[in-house]
Amino acid sequence: MIPMAFQITRKEFYLGVVFAILGFIFSSSEYISYRLGLNALVGLLLSYVMLYATLFILGKLDLITWNVMSLEFRQWLGFLLILFSFMVITDWSSAYYSSQSLANPDIPIPQSEGGAVYYFWVEYAGIQDPSQLRILTFMLTPLVLSLAGAFLVKRKIQI
Numbered sequence: 001m002i003p004m005a006f007q008i009t010r011k012e013f014y015l016g017v018v019f020a021i022l023g024f025i026f027s028s029s030e031y032i033s034y035r036l037g038l039n040a041l042v043g044l045l046l047s048y049v050m051l052y053a054t055l056f057i058l059g060k061l062d063l064i065t066w067n068v069m070s071l072e073f074r075q076w077l078g079f080l081l082i083l084f085s086f087m088v089i090t091d092w093s094s095a096y097y098s099s100q101s102l103a104n105p106d107i108p109i110p111q112s113e114g115g116a117v118y119y120f121w122v123e124y125a126g127i128q129d130p131s132q133l134r135i136l137t138f139m140l141t142p143l144v145l146s147l148a149g150a151f152l153v154k155r156k157i158q159i
Helices: 010-025 027-035 042-061 072-089 115-123 132-155
Strands: none
Touching: 010 042, 042 115, 072 115, 072 132, 115 132
């Protein structure tokens, strides 16, 4: 049920305007062409830098409540590794998951978390076998990165 009186604060309005402007910029053909020219790792790194910068600036403008500054750098990095691992295994927009045959899967979306990990294993480790790439991309890498992230957050891992 939608309330009869919908009120919005000036900050909420500005937040919506900022996202509309960012949506216009990030959907422009010039920006998309630029992004498509980047490899999977650089493209994903740019996405994370933009995400952090956007959250930082919106926090400084008091448009959102985001207090990552209270974390130590190692904790922030640990949470980032855990989030990255989560995104590798849950990015259902990936062509890998929409493929009809997992025996011959398409690669993940290149500048997604899974795409960047897949690109790493193919380009830097030389792995070509789809079943090995599946295990390395969607199982081993999230396992190692999430354990490293948990260690950075807590400084200890008890198994």
